[in-house]
Amino acid sequence: xxxxxxxxxxxxxxxxxxxxxxxxxxxxxxxxxxxxxxxxxxxxxxxxxxxxxxxxxxxxxxxxxxxxxxxxxxxxxxxxxxxxxxxxxxxxxxxxxxxxxxxxxxxxxxxxxxxxxxxxxxxxxxxxxxxxxxxxxxxxxxxxxxxxxxxxxxxxxxxxxx
Numbered sequence: 001x002x003x004x005x006x007x008x009x010x011x012x013x014x015x016x017x018x019x020x021x022x023x024x025x026x027x028x029x030x031x032x033x034x035x036x037x038x039x040x041x042x043x044x045x046x047x048x049x050x051x052x053x054x055x056x057x058x059x060x061x062x063x064x065x066x067x068x069x070x071x072x073x074x075x076x077x078x079x080x081x082x083x084x085x086x087x088x089x090x091x092x093x094x095x096x097x098x099x100x101x102x103x104x105x106x107x108x109x110x111x112x113x114x115x116x117x118x119x120x121x122x123x124x125x126x127x128x129x130x131x132x133x134x135x136x137x138x139x140x141x142x143x144x145x146x147x148x149x150x151x152x153x154x155x156x157x158x159x160x161x162x
Contacts, residue, residue, distance in 0.1 A: 014020040036065045038107065038139040041146040042072055042131050042162070049157035051123040053080075057100055057131070062143075063107030070102040071135040072147075074116075077128040081119040089114050096120075099134070126154045131162065 039062035046055045057074070061067050079095040086092065089112070090100040102112040119126065133147040141147065149162040 027084065031094075036067070036139040038065050038067050038105075038136060038141060039063060039143045039146070040067070040070055040105075040133050040136050040141055041109075042133070042149060044113075045159040045161045046129055046151055046153045047157055047159050048109045048120075048124075048127050048153045050155070051120045053116070053118040053120060053127060053153070055118070056112045057115075057116070057128070058111060059102035059105065059124065060109050060111035061105035061107055062109045065139065066107050067139055068137045069104045069135065070105055070111075070133060070137065072100050072102070073130075073132050073134045074098045074100065075130040075132075076120075078124050079121040081121055084118060086124065087114055090116070126152060128152050
């Protein structure tokens with residue numbers, strides 16, 4: 001009974017992720033029943049000047065499997081001004097959180113890019129930004145460190161790369 005339940009969960013996580021049918025080498029488990037493996041990575045830069053945050057978020061996948069979807073969470077240490085329009089791929093999660101989706105990512109390292117131009121409440125001397133993956137299509141990520149970043153951004157107008 002437990003094995004059937006576990007199999008159902010694994011099957012639902014791998015559905016639509018580009019996993020091939022068949023038995024994997026040395027596993028004895030059909031490919032559609034094995035968890036998808038991928039390596040999501042977020043990179044980009046952030047600057048802050050005069051209460052304006054400019055952020056470039058590039059999300060990629062270093063494989064080995066394609067991914068059906070990836071969503072990143074951007075958490076800001078200060079509130080962001082109300083009424084700002086976000087890019088189509090992003091949505092608000094509160095006054096200090098933005099979620100951005102990358103969509104389908106091939107296993108070649110290159111992915112999608114989102115540009116954000118945000119205003120903070122007031123004119124802070126610095127902002128810290130936490131960037132993490134909150135959804136990767138259910139894939140096992142053997143290298144989760146490259147999709148988690150904590151960036152301190154002083155209000156100098158300089159680009160801070162992550």
